[in-house]
Amino acid sequence: MQQPSTPSPSDRPVVELEHVTRRFNGLTAVDDLSLAIPAGAILGVIGPSGSGKTTAVRMATGMLNPTFGEIRVLGEVPARFSRKAREQIAYMPQLFSLYDDLTAGENINFVAGLFGTYWWKRGPVVRRALETVDLWDARDRLARDLSGGMQRRLELACALVHDPTVLFLDEPTAGIDPVLRQSIWSSLRGLADEGRTLLVTTQYVSDAEYCDRVVLLARGHLVAFDEPEALRRRAFGGDVLQVHTERAVDPEMLAGVAHLTSVRQDSPRRLTVVTADAGKSSPAIIETLRQQGVAVASVEEYQPSYDDAFAALVGADERAMQALAGEKTEPGGGA
Amino acid sequence: MSGFFKSIVRISSFIGKELRELIRRPGAVASLIFGPFLIMAIFGIGYRGYRDPFVTEVVTPADSKLPTDPGYYENLTEGRLNIVRVSHDEQAAIERLRKRQVDFVVAAPNNAAQQLRAGKQSVLHVSWNEVDPVADGLAQVAVNTLVHELNAEIIRQAADEGFKAAAAEGADVEQIPPEVIAEPTKAETQNLAPSKPDVLDFFGPAVFALVLQHLAVTLTALSMVRERLGGQMDRFRVSPLNSMELLIGKYVAYALFSLVISALVAALLVLVLGVPMLGGVLPFAGIVLLLTFASLGVGLLISLIADSERQAVQLSMLVLLASVFFSGFVLPVEEFIQPVRYLAYILPVTHGIDTLQESMLRGGIGDLWMLGALALIGVVLYVGSLLRLRRVLRSAI
Numbered sequence: 001m002q003q004p005s006t007p008s009p010s011d012r013p014v015v016e017l018e019h020v021t022r023r024f025n026g027l028t029a030v031d032d033l034s035l036a037i038p039a040g041a042i043l044g045v046i047g048p049s050g051s052g053k054t055t056a057v058r059m060a061t062g063m064l065n066p067t068f069g070e071i072r073v074l075g076e077v078p079a080r081f082s083r084k085a086r087e088q089i090a091y092m093p094q095l096f097s098l099y100d101d102l103t104a105g106e107n108i109n110f111v112a113g114l115f116g117t118y119w120w121k122r123g124p125v126v127r128r129a130l131e132t133v134d135l136w137d138a139r140d141r142l143a144r145d146l147s148g149g150m151q152r153r154l155e156l157a158c159a160l161v162h163d164p165t166v167l168f169l170d171e172p173t174a175g176i177d178p179v180l181r182q183s184i185w186s187s188l189r190g191l192a193d194e195g196r197t198l199l200v201t202t203q204y205v206s207d208a209e210y211c212d213r214v215v216l217l218a219r220g221h222l223v224a225f226d227e228p229e230a231l232r233r234r235a236f237g238g239d240v241l242q243v244h245t246e247r248a249v250d251p252e253m254l255a256g257v258a259h260l261t262s263v264r265q266d267s268p269r270r271l272t273v274v275t276a277d278a279g280k281s282s283p284a285i286i287e288t289l290r291q292q293g294v295a296v297a298s299v300e301e302y303q304p305s306y307d308d309a310f311a312a313l314v315g316a317d318e319r320a321m322q323a324l325a326g327e328k329t330e331p332g333g334g335a
Numbered sequence: 336m337s338g339f340f341k342s343i344v345r346i347s348s349f350i351g352k353e354l355r356e357l358i359r360r361p362g363a364v365a366s367l368i369f370g371p372f373l374i375m376a377i378f379g380i381g382y383r384g385y386r387d388p389f390v391t392e393v394v395t396p397a398d399s400k401l402p403t404d405p406g407y408y409e410n411l412t413e414g415r416l417n418i419v420r421v422s423h424d425e426q427a428a429i430e431r432l433r434k435r436q437v438d439f440v441v442a443a444p445n446n447a448a449q450q451l452r453a454g455k456q457s458v459l460h461v462s463w464n465e466v467d468p469v470a471d472g473l474a475q476v477a478v479n480t481l482v483h484e485l486n487a488e489i490i491r492q493a494a495d496e497g498f499k500a501a502a503a504e505g506a507d508v509e510q511i512p513p514e515v516i517a518e519p520t521k522a523e524t525q526n527l528a529p530s531k532p533d534v535l536d537f538f539g540p541a542v543f544a545l546v547l548q549h550l551a552v553t554l555t556a557l558s559m560v561r562e563r564l565g566g567q568m569d570r571f572r573v574s575p576l577n578s579m580e581l582l583i584g585k586y587v588a589y590a591l592f593s594l595v596i597s598a599l600v601a602a603l604l605v606l607v608l609g610v611p612m613l614g615g616v617l618p619f620a621g622i623v624l625l626l627t628f629a630s631l632g633v634g635l636l637i638s639l640i641a642d643s644e645r646q647a648v649q650l651s652m653l654v655l656l657a658s659v660f661f662s663g664f665v666l667p668v669e670e671f672i673q674p675v676r677y678l679a680y681i682l683p684v685t686h687g688i689d690t691l692q693e694s695m696l697r698g699g700i701g702d703l704w705m706l707g708a709l710a711l712i713g714v715v716l717y718v719g720s721l722l723r724l725r726r727v728l729r730s731a732i
Contacts, residue, residue: 061573083338083575091573097566101359102352113348114574116341142359158570168573 012075014039014166014197015060020069022055022220029055031220032069037199037213042192044211044228045201046310052220053201054094057168060199061091073166087115090164094171094201096151100144104135104154107143108161115162129157132187134180149176156184160191167191169200173207185210205306216310223317228306235309235316237261239278240302243271243285246295253292257284272302345576349584350591353558357592367596371546372603378542379535379608386470388417389438389463389477392431396445397423408441411484415477416441425460432464439463439474441481451489459485491517530611530696539610540695541664543600544687547623548630549655551593555585555634556647563727564643571728578724582717586631593627594620613698622690622700625709629683632716639723658684683712 013036022030030052037043045053058064059071062078071078076085098107108129112122130136133153138146146154156172169188173181181204189210192198200211208214208228216223216231224231233239238261243249248268254260259281261274275281278301286296304312357364393408395401402408405418416439422428428440442460444450450457459482463474494513530536562568571581601619604610612619633654641647659665661679668679679685686705693701700706 058569063569063572083577086573086575089573091570093566093569095566097570099352099356099567101356106352106355110348110352111570111574113344113351114571114576116344116575118340118344119347 013037014074015043015199016070016072017056017060018070020056020059020066020071022052022059022064023067029220030059030066030217031222033215033217033220033222034069035215035222035225037197039197040192040195041212042188042198042200042210044208044214045199045217046203046205046208046214047201047217047223048203050219051217053217054170055220056217057091057170057199057201061089061168087162088165090159090162090167090169092155092159092167092169092172094174096143096148096155098143098151098154098158101142103140103142104130104146104150104157105139107154108158111158112161117162125161125163129161132160133157134183149180152176153180153184165196167196167198167200169198171201171203173202173204181207205310208306208310216313218314218317221317221321224313231313232304232306232309235312236274236304238274238276239281240304241273241275241278241282241285242266242298242300242302243273243289244297244299245269245271245289246297249289249294253289253294254285257281257288259284269297341575342580345580346584346587349581350588353585353588354592356558357554357588364596367550368599368603371542371600372607375535375539375542375604375608378538379533382534384534386473388412388415389474390436391416391418391439391441392420392422392428392437393418394422394425394428394440394442396443399443399445399447401443411488412477412481413484415480429462432462435464438465439477487517528696529698530613532611532696535608536610536696537692539604539608540691541662541688543597543604544626544684544691545655545658545662545664546600547593547597547626548633548658548682548684548687549651550596551589551627551630552634552637552654553648553651554592555589555631556637556641556651557644558585558589559635559638560641560644560647563638568727576728578721578728581728582635582721582724585635586628586717589631589634590624590627593631594623597623597627610695612695614694614700615698618694618700619691622687622694622706622709625706625713626683626687626691628713629686629709629716632713632720633683635720636716639720639727654682658682661685663688680708681712683709686712 015035015037017033017035020030020033021028033052033056035043045056047053055064059066060073060078062081065079073081074085074088076082081089099110102110105126108126109122112126117125126139127136130139133156135150135153135157138150143151143154152172152175156169159167159169159172172188173184176184185207188198188200192212200207208231211228213226214228214231215225224234226234238259246269249265249271251263251265251271254263254271254273259276261276263274264272266272273281273285282299285299289296391408393405395403403421405421408418408421409416419437420428425440425442428437428442431437432440440460440462442462444457444459447457461478461481463471465471465474491513494511494516498510498513562571601612601623605612634651637647637650637654641650657678661668661671661675662682662685663679664684668676668685671679686709690701690705690709693699
């Protein structure tokens with residue numbers, strides 16, 4: 001594959017959305033979404049069904065116009081993409097939209113042709129794309145005879161076949177088993193490492209770990225946008241430590257320890273502590289408890305799952321929204 | 336230059352894809368080739384080109400001297416009536432007509448001789464019970480023939496008796512045969528057409544044109560609707576493909592396919608069923624090309640209007656129905672009022688039938704304006720489809 005030049009940090013983001021809103025007949029599908037993806041990064045757009053992921057992708061690929069806001073991809077407005085820009089973009093739709101009566105190989109060959117790949121160059125690129133998604137052995141099978149997971153992989157291969165610079169993949173891992181999912185993410189990581197830029201939507205929260213940055217959407221609204229690890233920290237207000245002691249302990253004993261955000265007692269001999277800096281807090285906790293006659297059996301950093309983290313973020317966002325709505329409805333509470 | 340070659344690559348990809356999809360349905364392809372041929376073969380073998388004569392009962396007055404032999408009356412009507420009974424009860428005969436046991440009841444007047452001598456016309460009562468307007472018209476023709484033949488027979492007999500009476504009185508009369516007095520003129524006919532097609536030969540080019548139009552319309556309409564509704568159009572919208580490349584790809588693929596099918600069906604029609612092709616292969620191919628071009632435009636128009644495959648099929652069937660009625664396939668276009676003729680001329684098959692019949696059965700190409708009309712329909716629909724498709728492909732909503 002052609003190696004895109006690695007951009008310098010000062011380069012403009014490959015994909016930029018600024019305060020983008022999209023409404024359908026008064027219903028807001030995407031609300032004031034801003035994000036930027038630098039070259040060579042994977043942005044995961046995570047959210048439940050109906051959260052606005054596909055609408056965002058369709059706007060970024062020029063199929064939908066934003067009601068408000070601005071979008072730029074490769075420096076161009078998507079609705080007016082030049083042919084050169086289109087040749088650098090790949091789009092994988094959410095639903096299978098290839099030809100049932102063509103084989104896997106013929107489908108991918110057709111898509112390569114759509115992007116102007118010359119006949120004599122197609123053999124190797126078709127093979128490489130099919131091998132990337134582990135479908136080379138199924139190249140002569142009709143698309144309608146492929147399983148749902150294989151059809152998704154074929155769609156992904158079609159998105160890769162013309163050697164794109166920017167890829168918009170709408171739920172590429174939907175319906176794919178965990179082992180193959182990992183393999184696909186590994187391939188996507190390889191593409192990003194080559195300097196390609198990827199926007200990938202997914203309903204699987206755990207897919208966040210493969211992304212450089214993650215956008216969390218709910219009801220078309222941006223809940224969070226950050227690196228996955230930072231989002232996990234933000235979900236619980238910092239690092240989470242689990243402190244096990246030799247005898248019963250009172251949470252008040254940790255009142256003087258710096259950086260602590262919260263202390264919760266899970267059992268007489270176990271505390272869950274949230275701290276802004278686990279590295280500094282751990283020795284302080286051990287020392288403080290020791291001074292009060294409580295020996296610490298262990299202090300472990302607890303890694304909450306992304307599911308827990310994102311559920312916490314969405315929950316906090318919902319509470320904030322409800323509070324805001326409550327303020328607005330109270331007399332004298334603003335417009 | 337690279338852009339031009341990439342356009343060729345994109346168009347050829349479309350052509351290859353469309354043809355592969357068509358070939359993957361061998362049953363459909365076989366039915367497209369052999370279906371029209373089989374229909375024509377069954378039509379040619381099974382169609383007699385005439386109706387059975389009307390089943391007729393003749394009612395004569397009980398006291399008349401009119402013949403009671405059905406054969407006598409059958410001869411008078413030149414086989415248009417099948418006389419099954421000669422009776423004397425008109426009411427009973429009418430009742431049988433109501434029950435549709437007979438098609439015709441002819442009641443002879445009971446005082447024909449006195450009426451003639453008194454210088455008055457006699458009235459022949461003829462009744463039938465028919466809702467089919469074509470059969471109604473044929474019945475009228477049969478009655479006219481019957482009355483004409485009866486009148487001629489009466490004149491012939493009167494002339495014969497007159498000559499005999501004059502001769503008996505010694506008069507010197509110039510003998511003119513009674514048959515000549517009864518029918519002083521007769522027609523000797525000739526048809527200058529370069530071929531003498533039978534019904535199969537005549538309808539062969541028309542069925543061929545109709546099938547070709549239907550094939551092109553249906554295949555194109557369904558193909559594009561599937562792509563619109565199946566999500567493929569989204570892929571095209573993001574890709575560098577433009578509307579002209581997409582359209583040319585579709586046109587060329589379906590034109591190639593239609594021409595191959597046309598060649599095979601035409602070969603079967605000419606070589607197996609013996610339909611003449613006096614105009615030769617080149618004019619035939621030219622007309623087929625123009626008809627295909629215009630018909631593909633109709634299919635594309637449907638595909639851009641229809642919201643579902645079902646609607647595309649319905650609209651294609653409507654075009655077929657309109658074509659059967661207005662194209663001259665069944666009823667001559669000249670028999671419609673002018674505004675309806677314009678509708679007929681919008682249909683590619685109207686020009687296709689006329690020019691193919693002219694080419695195959697007369698060896699010419701008929702009215703040049705019809706070929707021009709086919710080209711014009713094709714160009715207008717192509718440009719319309721292109722503009723519409725450009726909006727679909729490149730306009731964000």
